[in-house]
Amino acid sequence: MIWQQFLSLAGSYPLALRGLGMTVVLSLISLVLGTLLGFGLGILRTGGNRLISSIIGAWVDLIRGTPFLVQIFLIFFILPEFGIELDAFTAGIIALTNLAACFICEIVAAGIRSVPTGQVEAALASGLSRWQRMRQVVLPQAMRIVLPPLVGQYVLLIKDSSVVSAIGLTDLTRVGWLVVQRVPNGLLVFFLVGVGYFIVCYPLIMLARRLERRMGAAHGEVQL
Amino acid sequence: MVNSHSIPTHSPTAYCLLPTAYSLLTPLRAMLENFSFRTIVEYLPLFGQGLVTTVWLSALSFVGALVVGIVLCAMNLQRGWLFRAPAKAYIDAVRATPLLAQLYFLYFGLPRLGFVLPELVVGILALSLNSGAYISEIIRAGILSIPRGQVEASVASGMTYTQRMRLVVLPQAFKVTIPPLLGQAIVLVKDSALLSLISVAELTRAGQLLASDRFMPAEGFLTIAAFYLLLYYGLKALAVLSGRWLGTAGARA
Numbered sequence: 001m002i003w004q005q006f007l008s009l010a011g012s013y014p015l016a017l018r019g020l021g022m023t024v025v026l027s028l029i030s031l032v033l034g035t036l037l038g039f040g041l042g043i044l045r046t047g048g049n050r051l052i053s054s055i056i057g058a059w060v061d062l063i064r065g066t067p068f069l070v071q072i073f074l075i076f077f078i079l080p081e082f083g084i085e086l087d088a089f090t091a092g093i094i095a096l097t098n099l100a101a102c103f104i105c106e107i108v109a110a111g112i113r114s115v116p117t118g119q120v121e122a123a124l125a126s127g128l129s130r131w132q133r134m135r136q137v138v139l140p141q142a143m144r145i146v147l148p149p150l151v152g153q154y155v156l157l158i159k160d161s162s163v164v165s166a167i168g169l170t171d172l173t174r175v176g177w178l179v180v181q182r183v184p185n186g187l188l189v190f191f192l193v194g195v196g197y198f199i200v201c202y203p204l205i206m207l208a209r210r211l212e213r214r215m216g217a218a219h220g221e222v223q224l
Numbered sequence: 225m226v227n228s229h230s231i232p233t234h235s236p237t238a239y240c241l242l243p244t245a246y247s248l249l250t251p252l253r254a255m256l257e258n259f260s261f262r263t264i265v266e267y268l269p270l271f272g273q274g275l276v277t278t279v280w281l282s283a284l285s286f287v288g289a290l291v292v293g294i295v296l297c298a299m300n301l302q303r304g305w306l307f308r309a310p311a312k313a314y315i316d317a318v319r320a321t322p323l324l325a326q327l328y329f330l331y332f333g334l335p336r337l338g339f340v341l342p343e344l345v346v347g348i349l350a351l352s353l354n355s356g357a358y359i360s361e362i363i364r365a366g367i368l369s370i371p372r373g374q375v376e377a378s379v380a381s382g383m384t385y386t387q388r389m390r391l392v393v394l395p396q397a398f399k400v401t402i403p404p405l406l407g408q409a410i411v412l413v414k415d416s417a418l419l420s421l422i423s424v425a426e427l428t429r430a431g432q433l434l435a436s437d438r439f440m441p442a443e444g445f446l447t448i449a450a451f452y453l454l455l456y457y458g459l460k461a462l463a464v465l466s467g468r469w470l471g472t473a474g475a476r477a
Contacts, residue, residue, distance in 0.1 A: 065456030066449045067417030069428060074449065077441030081255050155320070162322035166421055173325050186332020194321040194329065201320040 005188050012179045019175030020196045026089075026171060027158045027200075030096035034157065035150075037097065038104025043134060045109040056105065063102040068163050071095050076167045092164035100157050107149045111142030144215050151208040155201050162197070172196050255442060264443050267434050274430030275451050281344065281426060282413045285351035289412065292356025297363040311360070318357035324418055326350055331422050347419035355412050362408060366401035367393055399470045406463040413455050427451055 045056045063071065076091040086094075115138050123137040165174035176193035180186050264271075299311035318326070327350040334341060341349075370393050378388045420428035427448050434444035 061456075062453065065414075065453045065460075067414040067428065067452060069417045069420070070431070070445055070449050070452065073431070073435070073441065073445045077435065077445065078255075081442065082252070159322035162324045163418070165324070173322065173328070176325065176328060180328070180332045184332075185336060186329065186334075187336050190325055190329035190333060193325045194317070197322060197325060198317065198320045202316065205316070205320055 005185060008183055008185070009179065009189065009192075012175070012183070015170075015179070016172065016175050016192070016196065019170055019172040020200075022169065023158070023161055023171040023173075023197075024200065026092055026096065026164065026169070027154075027161045030093050030100055030161075031154055031157055033093070033097040034100025035104055037101035039108050041101055041105035042108025042112065045105055046112045060102045060105055063099060068095070068099060068160050069166060071099065072164060072167055088164070088167045088169045091167060092161070092169050095164070096157060096161055099160060100153065103153050103156070104150065107146055107153065108142070111144075111146035112138055114145045115141045148208055148212040148215055151204055151211060155204045155208065158201055158204075159197065260440060260443055263434070263438055263440055264447050267430070267444075267447075270430045270433065271427070271447060271451065274425065274427035274448070277425060278413065278416055278427040278451075279455070281348055281419070281424070282351075282409070282416050285348050285355065285416070286409055286412055288348065288352030289355035289359050289408075292352055293359030293363055296356060296360035297367070300360060300364055301367065315357045315360060318354055323350070323354050323415055324421070326354055327418060327422060343419070343422045343424050347416070347422060347424045351412060351416060351419075354415070355408060358408055358411075359405065362401055362404045363397070365404075366397035369400050370396050402466050402470060403463055406459060406466060410456060410459045410463075413459070414452065417452075 041056050041060075045053050047053065072091065072095045075095050076086060076088065079086055079091070119137055119141065120133065123133040128136065161171060162173040165171050165177065168174070170178070172193055176189050180189045183189065296311045296315060299307040300315070302308055327347070330350050330353075331343070331346050334346065374392055374396070375388065378392045383391065416426060417428040419426055420432060423429065431444040431448035434447075435441040
């Protein structure tokens, strides 16, 4: 009985696999770009230049304060008015990268601020250059604070990538939507879509939890 | 406006940057010239309705999420696995899948089970069930943040479980949970935008209508973005105020 229901979707599994592939590719590209950009922004945010810092802060607030769906619509429908022709994939990458960069920027900035000033002063006294100070003293210590929420942010990114289905990109969620128009069995179809996301996200959630426990222990405090 | 006289003429970089700046500014100016505030004003009642709908459906979903969260958290804090296992499985399932997939699961799945509900109800249900999982974790973290010594002391004073919870643990946990709960409320308001995809007439839907009726995506989506920012800054101010009012969490001796 339930087996027949699974069989009724037989023709759709290749499509679903392609959708899952699209979700993974989309998330992976924007994850890498977003991490690089986010670290750069986070370092600039705490860099001491007040103007740059407040510009970044204002931008992050704008992105955090609006729904991701609205951001995607803005990028997909308004950038073409600037003569920048975008396909749905590029628009999705831009939107996801921007989102990830903004959240990671705040995570990194919080990590950098958590490093005691004595450390920076000691590095300064040892004659380390700005870059050396950041790379060898501040960032390694900040990573302890940064890493657990960073992995958590990756999970959010993968989940948010489902929203790009709204501009017609055939990711896993869109495939579910397409299939359900043909085979009216929403319960099963979206259960399977959920399983697809679960397979990708759950290991990351476990990793985030492990990191949290380990970093918390290293820090000598209970983190929640 | 870029005034070419204001740029030092001896700088070669300025000569290179100038055309680039112009090529970016011209479409911006064109967009601003075509930007129709009149249409926005014309559609203002629609936006207002959308805003009101977004606010009350978010509020309702938040209350629902609190109920779901408290129940899940109570199950999760039990000692036996009978209640704990399902609560944990539910929380993991919600956290590892996107809200949009959950929304479609209910939207396309409930009629299959014989529940034909209006889109709005499905949306509120989805938001409550989704946020509930996160809220249960917030409450759990709050309760677990109470130092063991406090619980032990209340056991030693001969308090019952209910007294311990009501008089010692919950009042302190309450303080710790308010700021993250407000954070979750912000997330909830933003997430409610997804309900426009199952054609609930909320704020984002209003923007979409303007964008498609008049081919004015800039007017439609920038306006709703502004409205969402209004809600965001409001809730953020509330979070700051509540933090000040409750005192910084964890500052107790």
